[in-house]
Amino acid sequence: MPYIPHTPDDMRAMLDRIGVPSIDSLFDEIPADLRVESLPGVPDALTEMEISRLAAQRAAADGSPLNFIGAGAYEHHIPAPVWALVTRGEIYSAYTPYQAEASQGTLQIMYEYQSMIAGLVAMDVSNASLYEGASALAEACLMAVRAHRRSKSARILMPETVNPVWRRVASAITEGQGLRLENVACDAATGRIDPAALAALAGEDITALVVPQPNFFGQLEDADALTRWARANGALVIAAVNPVSLAVMKPPGEWGDGGADIACGDAQPFGVPLSSGGPYVGFMACRMEHVRQLPGRIAGRTVDTEGKPGFTLTLQAREQHIRRAKATSNICTNQGLLMSAATIHLALIGPTGLERVARACIARTSELVAALTQLPGVRAAFPGPRFHEAVLRLDRPVAPVLEALAADGIIGGFDLARDYPVLGDALLVCATETRTRADIEAYARALGGVLGRAAAT
C-alpha cells in the first residue's frame, strides 16, 4: 500500500470542494471545553540525533538480566527465521489491509494461523487474532453474553486465579456495556478456584464462567469439573489458556462433557518478544454454533469462478462495516504482524517442537522450585501439578528481595503483594526452556545470598 502524502494545495482543493475553511473547522462539533489544547508533561520534540542517543541509553540501561518472571508474558526462544521472514516487505505491516487490498498471501497466513489455533484449542473456528490476551478475554465475555440468549443476567464469573491485569482490562472494557464480572474466590491453600465459592452460586442465572488453565499461579485448575459445573448450571464456559501448555494438556474443546464454548488467550509465547510489555497478540476460538457472535476477522478458504483455490475474508456481516452499531465488536483490524510471527514460529517448530518446549518449561520450573525451596525461609505455596510458574512464600516482604536480586542482574519474579495480599509474602516465579540449569543455580545462589545478608543485618 503506497503512502501518498497530501500537499497543501491538495488539502486546499479538498477543503474548497466540501466548502470548509480549514481542517480545524472539521472538528467544530466537538465543544471547546472538551478539547485538549496542550499536553502537559509531554516534552518538546527531539531531533533524530537526540532521540537515537536517548533510545540507545535507555536500551543499554535494561542490560541483559536473567529473567524468572512470567505473569502473563513469557520469554521463549524465537528461532532466527521467524523475524527474518516477518520483517520482509510483503509481510511487515502493523495493519491488516481491508478485503480490497488484502493479498492472497496475507489471507493465507491468517487462514493458516486460524487453523493452528483451532487445532491447539480443539475448537471449530478461530478469528484472525485480537489485540492481546487481556482484551481477548474482554471480547470473550461480551461474546458470551451475545451467544447465551437464554441468560438475562450478563453475569460473568471471573475467578481470582485469572491474571489480575486481564481482569482489570476486562472490567474496564465490559462494565460500561452492562456486564457484571463477579469475583470467585481462590482457595489460599491450593491456589485454585475455591469449589465452595462456586457451589454457593449454583442455580443462579450465570451467563458464563471463565476457567483459566493454567491459572495465574501456574496451578492447574480442574477444568473438567469446572466445565461440568458450568453446564449443569446453564452457563457457558470461557477458557483462558496459555497456548504453549496446550501441547501437553487437554485442550478446551475437550474439557468436561462437550468442551468449553469459547477459548481465548495471548499468543505472545509464539514468536513474539517481551518488548517491555507489548505489542502482543490475542487469540480467540469457539464452537461453530457461536461463530456469528465471534468478533474480528475470519479468513476462509474457497474456490474462484474457475475452481481454483483461494482465500477470502468471510462472515463479514458480523463486522462493523456491514453491521454498524450492532456489530459483534468495534474491532475491525487484528495484530497482523504478530499473528504472522506466531504462524511462522509454529510452522517452524511444529507440534513435536512445541511439545518439547512445553515439557522443558515444566521440567525447568520444577527444578527452579526444588532449588529455591532448599533455601531457609523459602517454601512452595501450593501443592499439586503446575505448568511453568509457581508461587513461593518468603519469610519476609518480597519487594526488597527483588530489588536486591535486580542489583545482581536477576529478575526474580512477580511480587504478588499488591494483587493477592491474602497470600502474604508471596512471589510468582517462572522458568521456560530458555533457563538453563546454570541459570537456576545462579538464581538460587543469589537468593541465598540476599536472604542471608538481610538476616545477618
Add this chain to the structure above:
Amino acid sequence: MSQIPADLRYTKSHEWMRTLPDGTVEIGITDHAQQSLGDLVFVEVPEAGRRLTAGDACAVVESVKAASDVYSPLTGEVVAGNPGLATQPELINKDPFGEGWILRLKPSGGSAAAESLDAAAYQAVVAAGG
C-alpha cells in the same frame, strides 16, 4: 415484480403479518425485502417467551451482502421462532410468505397493528422506492 398477497397486512419496513385462526400473528419479511437482500445465509429468530414491543428488533436476516434487523410490528409475546430457518435460511428466499415465516406472536390485548398497511398501500411504498 415482487408478490404482495392481498390477504396480508404489511409494514413500511417490509414485514408482513398473517393472523392465524388461534389469534396469534405470523410475521415474516416480504418478497420485495428478500429480493433486495439477496441469498440469505443466516437468520436469527427470537426465542419463545420473549416479550416484544412494537418496533423492537426481533430477528436478524443476513445475506451474502448485508445483515438487517426485522422489527416486530406488534406488541406481544413470541410463541415460536421458525426452527427451519436455522438450517435452511433460504426458505425465506424461496417462500417468503409461507415456509419462510420468521416468528409467531401472541399480541397483547387490543394491540391491533395500528400502523399496518394493506396490500395496496404497501404496493405504493414499494413503488415509491421505500
